[in-house]
Amino acid sequence: MTTFQKKLWTGLLIMALLTPLGILLPEKFGAEEAWGEWGKEKLQKLLGYVPEGLRKLADLWRAPIPDYNFGGEGASMAIQIISYIVSGLLGIAICAFVVYMLSRFMARHGK
């Protein structure tokens, strides 16, 4: 790994440690979920009903770490923050590994 690449990885790790800002700032400013990403309960509140097709598809997939949070919906902020950092580290490890393998294969076998 070159010195420059080491620097970039250091930057990425610092970024991962700072990710909790992405949940703390919205909390502080009373900002809610992104537009169009409401859960079923929220839709019930917004519309007075949950669209029929949406209801059927919404729970199609149970993600192992929903919302980057190990603690479930009622988790304390401390648990959420730790979960968020761990999710960030886990996410970059998996993304980097998958893209590394795919691109190394393409770079080797394309010529």
Added chain:
Amino acid sequence: MHIPDGYLGPQTYIPLYGVSVGFWAIAQKKLKKQLSLKHVPYLAMAAAFSFLIMMFNVPIPGGTTGHAVGAGIIAILLGPWTAVLAVSVVLIIQALLFGDGGITAVGANCFNMAVAMPFVSYGVFKLIKGKARGEVRLAVAAFLSGYLGLVVAALLTAVEFGIQPLIATGADGRPLYAPYPLSVAIPAMALEHLFPFGIVEGLVTMLLLKYFLKHEPDLVYGLSGPSAAKS
């Protein structure tokens, strides 16, 4: 901008899967030709970067949240086809592991953020940069590249949401999937991405380009075209 499961009906999510798979196939061909081994570590970092930047939710006080995607700066630094690969992998992992974006909506989310966005960003960058090499010109080109890339991705998302009530309603006349029409979805998504989310994407794109120009200018794909990736 990660469309969850249930917001798009099959008439929308199936064709968008087709479009994204088509782009993945072309990306694979292009990268086999262009990609050199020395770029591989940067691709891995690009994916890691995109994953992390999407975790930084930017609040609109009392309103919604949004985030940058990073597809624009990846397209400028490593080429648009590389961005297609890196950001698609990120979006698929976010959906599978973290439930961020739906499984049925992977094709749509990849089309918006991993296909349309990098190509718009890259096109805008090339267009504004022209033949100039001035620092200010490059900074403006990078800012607008990220800004417009994100805004276009948001607009596409809004259109996909907004056509749902036109396509599918139940026996009672209620929408089956995303409930809001184009007249609501487009202004909502457009405004918040014009300000502030697009500004954040623009700044990130501009600052990172500046950093790379200072430290590793030869790496920047958008300044030299495909030949750089071949060397």
